[in-house]
Amino acid sequence: MIGVLKSLGLTMSTMLRKPVTIQYPSAHRSVPERDRAFPILLWDFEIDESFCTGCHACERACPVECMTVTMMDNPKFAEGKSKRRKILDEFFIDYARCMRCNICVEVCNFDAIAMNNTWAGHELSVVDRKDLVMDREQLLALSKTRQIRPWVPS
Amino acid sequence: MSLLAWGLFGVDMNVWLDAFLRLQLVVVVMTVTVMFLIYFERKFVGRIQMRLGPMRTGPYGSLQSVADALKLLTKEDLRPSTADFWLFELAPYVTFIPAFMTLMALPFMEGWGVRNLQLGLFYIVAVSGVTVIGYIMAGWASDNKYALLGAVRSAAQLISYEIPLILAVLAASMVAGSLNINDIIYLQDTVPNIVLQPLPFVILMIALLAELSRRPFDIPIGESELVGGPWVEYSGIRWSIIFALSEYALLWGMSILTAMVFFGGWEWPFGTRSWWGDFDFLYQLLLIFVKSFLLILVVMWVSATFPRLRIDQLMAFCWKILLPFGFLQVMINGIVLMYLKDSEVARDIVLFLTSSALLVAMGYVIYWATRQAPREVRVGPEYALGSISR
Numbered sequence: 342m343i344g345v346l347k348s349l350g351l352t353m354s355t356m357l358r359k360p361v362t363i364q365y366p367s368a369h370r371s372v373p374e375r376d377r378a379f380p381i382l383l384w385d386f387e388i389d390e391s392f393c394t395g396c397h398a399c400e401r402a403c404p405v406e407c408m409t410v411t412m413m414d415n416p417k418f419a420e421g422k423s424k425r426r427k428i429l430d431e432f433f434i435d436y437a438r439c440m441r442c443n444i445c446v447e448v449c450n451f452d453a454i455a456m457n458n459t460w461a462g463h464e465l466s467v468v469d470r471k472d473l474v475m476d477r478e479q480l481l482a483l484s485k486t487r488q489i490r491p492w493v494p495s
Numbered sequence: 496m497s498l499l500a501w502g503l504f505g506v507d508m509n510v511w512l513d514a515f516l517r518l519q520l521v522v523v524v525m526t527v528t529v530m531f532l533i534y535f536e537r538k539f540v541g542r543i544q545m546r547l548g549p550m551r552t553g554p555y556g557s558l559q560s561v562a563d564a565l566k567l568l569t570k571e572d573l574r575p576s577t578a579d580f581w582l583f584e585l586a587p588y589v590t591f592i593p594a595f596m597t598l599m600a601l602p603f604m605e606g607w608g609v610r611n612l613q614l615g616l617f618y619i620v621a622v623s624g625v626t627v628i629g630y631i632m633a634g635w636a637s638d639n640k641y642a643l644l645g646a647v648r649s650a651a652q653l654i655s656y657e658i659p660l661i662l663a664v665l666a667a668s669m670v671a672g673s674l675n676i677n678d679i680i681y682l683q684d685t686v687p688n689i690v691l692q693p694l695p696f697v698i699l700m701i702a703l704l705a706e707l708s709r710r711p712f713d714i715p716i717g718e719s720e721l722v723g724g725p726w727v728e729y730s731g732i733r734w735s736i737i738f739a740l741s742e743y744a745l746l747w748g749m750s751i752l753t754a755m756v757f758f759g760g761w762e763w764p765f766g767t768r769s770w771w772g773d774f775d776f777l778y779q780l781l782l783i784f785v786k787s788f789l790l791i792l793v794v795m796w797v798s799a800t801f802p803r804l805r806i807d808q809l810m811a812f813c814w815k816i817l818l819p820f821g822f823l824q825v826m827i828n829g830i831v832l833m834y835l836k837d838s839e840v841a842r843d844i845v846l847f848l849t850s851s852a853l854l855v856a857m858g859y860v861i862y863w864a865t866r867q868a869p870r871e872v873r874v875g876p877e878y879a880l881g882s883i884s885r
Contacts, residue, residue, distance in 0.1 A: 342862035345801070352800040356543045364550055 369460050374492050378462020379436050380445050380454050382477070383491060384484040388423045390415070391481060392453030395429035399445035399454055407438035408445065432480055436465060437473040455491035457483065517609045521598050529743040530560035536795050543799045567739070570731035575638055578728065582636030587729070587736040590629030594745040596622045601751050602677050604779040605761055615676040616668050619752060620661050623706070623745065627653040630715065633737070634725035645724025648806065649715030652705055655813045656712075660702035662821030663695035667756045669828045670846060676755055683759035684766055691846045694824050694854040696757045698817050703749050703794065705813070707742065710798030714806055746791060754786035816864075820857045824850060 363370060380399075385392050395412030413430040417423035445454050456462075461483055467473055483489050508516075534549065534557065541548025549556030574583055600615040602608035612618050627650055634646020667688045671679040679688075689696050705712040708724075716724035726737055754760060761779035804812070827849050835842040 342858050342865070348800050349796065352543045352796065355545055356539070356796075358545060360542060360547045361545045362547050364547065 372458055372460060372463075374458055374490070376456070376458040376462075377441050377443055378457040378459070379439055379441060379465070379475075380434060380480075381457045381462075381483050381489070381491075382429075382432060382480040383453055383455055384481050386487075388417065388425075390417060390423060390425070391429055392451045393429045393432065393449075394425050394427045394451060394453070395432070396427070396450065398448045398450060402444050402448040404442060404444065405438050405440050407435040409433040429477065432477045433474055434480060435474045437470050455489075457489070458492055459483065459489055514609065518599075521609060522595075525595070525598060525744050525747065526740075528747050529740055530564065532743045532747065532791065533563070533739060534560045539792070539795050540799045543796075564735065564739075567735040568732055572731040572733060573728070575728050577638040579636040579638070582632045583728075584733075586629050586633035586636060586725075587733045587741075588629075589632055590626050591736050591741040591744070593622050593625040593629075594741040594748065597745065597748040597752070600676065601748065601755065602680070602760070603751070603783055604776045606677075607776065608676075611677055612675070614674045616664055616674045616679070616752075616756070619748075620657075620664055623749070624653070624657050626741065626745065629737075629741075630725045633729065637725070637728040639727050641721045641723070642725050642727045645715045645717075645721045645727070648721075649708060649725060651806075652708070652712065652715055652809060655810060656702045656705035656817075659698050659813060659817035659821045660706060662818070662825055663699035663702065664752075664756060666695040666821070666824045666828050667692050669825065669832060672832075676752075676760075680755055680760035680762045683763050685763075686843060687757065687759040687763045689757045691843055692757070692824070692828075692850050693847075694820060694850045694857065696753075697854060697857070698821055698824075699753060699757070700790075700793070700797075701817060703753070704797060705809070706749070707746050707794070709746075709794060711801040711804055712809060713798075713803055714809060717803055746794065747787065750787040750790040750794070751783060753790050754783060758786050758790075760786075816857060816860060820853060820860075824853055827853070 383392050384390075393410075394415075395410050397410050397412070400406075400408045400410045410432050411430040412427050415423055415425050415428035417428075418426050441456070443456060446456055465473065484491070537559065538548040538556070549559035552558040552562045574580070597619045599609045600612045600618050602611060602615075630649040630653070631646045634642040634644075634649075637643070668674050668679060670688060670691055671682045673679060673682075704710075708715050715721070716726070721727075726734060729737060761782050828846070831842060831845050831849060835845055
């Protein structure tokens with residue numbers, strides 16, 4: 342009898358509480374800072390070029406070999422604007438192959454690569470698997486919007 | 496007099512045409528209410544479970560019922576090849592028509608119902624009991640063991656709980672001294688029946704839950720064990736007639752009846768005359784709707800809270816608790832009304848005291864019964880147990 346009244350009170354109190362569910366595709370819960378989605382490249386706004394010099398450290402460390410990096414001479418170094426002798430030419434990451442192990446981030450000498458800690462790193466469904474091979478501009482796009490606060494292990 | 500008191504909207508017309516137009520009005524209001532109730536229940540239960548409920552169709556999902564109705568109406572109307580054609584096709588109507596007929600005798604406003612029956616209460620109780628025939632028809636005709644099991648269970652449950660329901664309504668009508676719902680409402684101008692008769696109100700609400708096969712008493716339709724009871728094989732429009740319309744129409748009709756019999760309908764708390772002048776009828780309608788929706792809210796709240804009873808618990812609760820206390824209330828009412836005819840105040844006080852005492856006693860009996868150690872039941876023949884220790 343008392344339990345009946347107690348349970349009625351309980352359901353009414355949960356009714357008055359805020360719902361725990363949210364309207365997912367139109368509303369997002371905040372992602373933790375150290376959330377580990379797919380790796381992206383970071384953009385150096387001071388010199389207006391990428392941090393990445395194309396040194397192949399991440400490519401060699403990658404256990405699933407999902408990266409392809411090429412390096413070129415940095416034109417801005419010749420002009421004296423930048424201290425980077427070399428800069429990356431092309432950079433491909435196959436997100437379909439990446440296993441999000443964070444090793445590329447840890448081996449990077451220039452803190453040029455970071456794990457995407459936004460929802461953009463999770464909502465990546467595509468029709469064709471080939472669309473998951475990201476090129477240089479796609480990898481840099483998020484950093485260029487300044488909307489990401491990358492968490493880079495120090 | 497309000498605008499709707501004579502004829503229909505003050506127009507004199509043929510009796511049959513008048514009845515037909517009133518029916519159409521009730522049908523439209525009922526359908527809209529049912530659609531609202533379905534949406535409201537989904538939202539309310541969602542919030543109780545800390546979900547959002549329907550959100551996508553329309554602002555805050557408010558068009559969900561419309562979308563559901565469209566989907567159900569355009570869906571294929573399936574019939575199992577082994578089903579009994581006529582019984583299967585007609586069962587939804589047999590469940591729906593009694594639910595609809597209960598709305599015929601309800602005075603929604605002062606002097607405005609489809610018909611004002613002298614034996615309105617009797618008629619409603621009698622007619623709403625016919626629903627069970629539709630359940631049995633559906634269960635039998637589906638040629639499905641789950642449907643048949645559900646039908647048999649609903650027969651047992653609905654017929655059992657009909658009796659406490661009738662006793663509760665009877666106790667209230669004894670106080671009023673009439674079976675005409677208009678009279679019962681008029682007599683509650685100062686004190687509503689809920690004060691005089693709290694026990695019958697509680698019995699009525701419990702019996703209502705069982706009559707509607709709602710959650711603590713949803714043994715006939717239990718999704719987890721009977722996959723939907725008598726309606727397993729139904730789909731599309733027939734399913735929507737059974738489930739959406741008759742279920743919720745009966746819920747709405749019975750809540751309005753409860754609001755009228757126990758909460759003074761449009762009479763209590765401010766009397767029929769209000770400051771709305773010519774638009775009194777709108778105020779009365781509003782009052783009836785608010786009261787019935789509060790009751791529906793309670794029904795939904797209870798059904799969202801409790802788990803399903805076992806069949807023996809359900810039967811024991813009806814026959815061992817609700818029924819004796821219902822009879823006791825009726826007998827005490829008879830004695831009180833017989834011997835305290837002269838003073839209305841004394842009669843009201845004694846009615847209130849006896850009924851609340853009975854309510855407390857019923858609560859205590861339930862409390863005591865749930866505290867008892869479960870009775871030991873021998874599950875097999877005695878020789879199978881090895882040694883007979885008890």
